[in-house]
Amino acid sequence: MARERNERLALLLLEAGWSRAQATAAYNRVAAETLNGEVRENSKIGRSHVSMWVGGVQASGIAPAILCQALSRRLKREITPQEIGFAAAISPAQEALDWRVDPLIALSDLGNGVDTDRRRLLAGGVYSAAALILPDAAWWEAMAAEPPAEVSVARKRVGHGDVETVRELTLAFSRMDQRRGGGHGRRAVDEYLKDEAHSFLRGRFADDETRRSMFSATAELAYLSGWMAFDNSEHAVALQRFSLAVKLAARSGDAPLSGHILRAMAHQALDMGFRHEALQLAQASVHGQRYAAATPRERALLGVVHARALAANRHNDRAAKALLRAEDDLSNAHDGIKEPDRTFFFGEASLAHETACTLRDMGDHQRAVKEFRRSVRTRGAAFRRTHAVTLGYMGATQIAQGGVEEACATWASVLDAMEGGIYSGRARQRVVDMRHLLSPYRKRGIPAVGALDARAASYLAQVD
Template sequence: MRVGFGDVAAVKTTADMFAELDDRFGGDHARHATVQYLSTEVTPLLRGQYTEQVGRALFSTVAEATLLAGWMSYDACRHGLAQRYFLQALRLAQDANDRRLAGSILSAMSHQATFLGRYTQAATLARAALMGISPVATPTLRAQFHAMEARALARTGDVRACEAALGAATHALASRNSDDEPEWISYFDEAELAAEAAHCFRDVNSARKAVLHAENAMSGSHVRSDFFATMVLADAHLRAGDVEEACRVALDALDLGEQLKSARCVSYLTEFRRNLAGVGTSKDVQLFTDQVREHRLWIASDERVGA
């Protein structure tokens, strides 16, 4: 099979479509279709005949698509599968000599490690991402890698190091030039960084700072990211002692996430429910639970909280 740039463009366009579905509906919505496409349509291309230029473009594009499969599997909380896709994507990026993409894959692995409670490993992966591509790192990539390190450090309780990493991320992002950035990192903007900071300050129990950053984290264009940011905002209000506002914001999140098929979203909601249970039953809590008991994500979280 002869492979050309047209084949690479077709993979790119199809992967972009799957990425949009993932963003709007969650990782479990189109994960099977993405994996099947990679297996039946994309893998044979790697065994085809192509020039050196086409080969580099092909391997980079397939690495991006495989990274997406990893993110989708992670979002579905199929963690072993996600790790295998991340490692496969990393090998493809290395074969393409695409150091920036390889760094981004290490950053994704850091994100998952923090979610799984492997905080030291997560911080190490984030630092490896930054050091590994230092000569070719763009400001946005540096900002994202510093933010991943901050997320891990927040979970370890190292407030000073976490704030230093967040400061480095803010400084890096301020110097970005969109024309010089890879297309696949364009999503990481001020709203995304605010969301990362909100997670960090929530995790170090700086509830008011978490509220401030979470309020600046809504993009309006990324449904799942906005759900996460809204749940962090709700949790921050709860930790600040404002139960009524926490419930109001959580209701907004559930309305926003009604179409999402994402086990990670269920995990965020489960954590909020456990924290809400810790404040006891009140009129606000009772009204909130009456309003949300039929929401799909709420029903999905029932089993996790033992309801």
């Protein structure tokens, strides 16, 4: 019996503007990013696979999830297996984000290790916009009002010094992430979360303030694990960690920290191309006490990502107002205001970076380049991973204005920053994008283009 042609998939490929070869390349990029070297069924495909799927053959293994992710990124909306004519179970990533799951149970699920966790998350899907739907107000109220669990006197007593221990470790790994990238050290963070931090949360607290402080500190550590996974392009894992962090922050009653984590989820959604969902998350991050109870520096960070989400959704007037408000908030931050014991790096350099991204999305490339330059100038090269990402965006904006040689000079600085131990999927993606944006200029005999393209190709060959 002849197979029925998969017209759904054929139409989506047509909408994406992909040939079979281009669809294959996009699939393999997402698979390499997601599987991180793990060999699975359909972990790499050829053009014949795409032709067979269009011809009516059902994709198996991880293929439906990977193909959906590749198409979602291209079309800037979520594509489900059903939309491309494939059958797939509900993603375990979505199940892991079930808001009904108690945070201590979610934390104990980390106990099988990072590699097992990745396999579980990939069994039925990858990063999903459906998993970004937040719980209602009743959930937040119930979590914050959750009474402390009954504990045995045999469990260890947890005091303020234990809270400080978790915060000090978070600070140390956060600084390493800024300098070396999220691909370095996340396993150690997860090991600490599932063992020591989990043990603290199940202990006997000196008082309720200590209990809430420990939940808040652990939430920030879980957030850091999520941010490191996001930076290393492990997007399904990152979303699961962010979800855990939100639950822990909600249990602690720390509204500004909840906003901080929702802001990170919005940032990830923007990078993944889910603009509508990013705006919903960003709006939630600045809602009520998440913004009102935050310090000026925290409000500036929440506000500037909200501005980015507004710009990505073509709400330029609102984005411009949000930018001004974020600038005002940061200008009101001074030494006399006590900042929370929070691990985040946000100052003039970070504001300039996010402002530049917002202006870029608003179509104002000239001002965007100016703000990228301000970010580079005020940050310096100490935080190398962040430095490389900023320079990568700046070069892309310069070449969009026709400044090819100027962009090449900027991108050469990206490779300078990344040499010598940067483990970051986001920074690596800037090099991939660099080569893509240079491709129309390769045959024009521009010396700077040839030299930079060869250097970028050599770098990618070494890290892939």
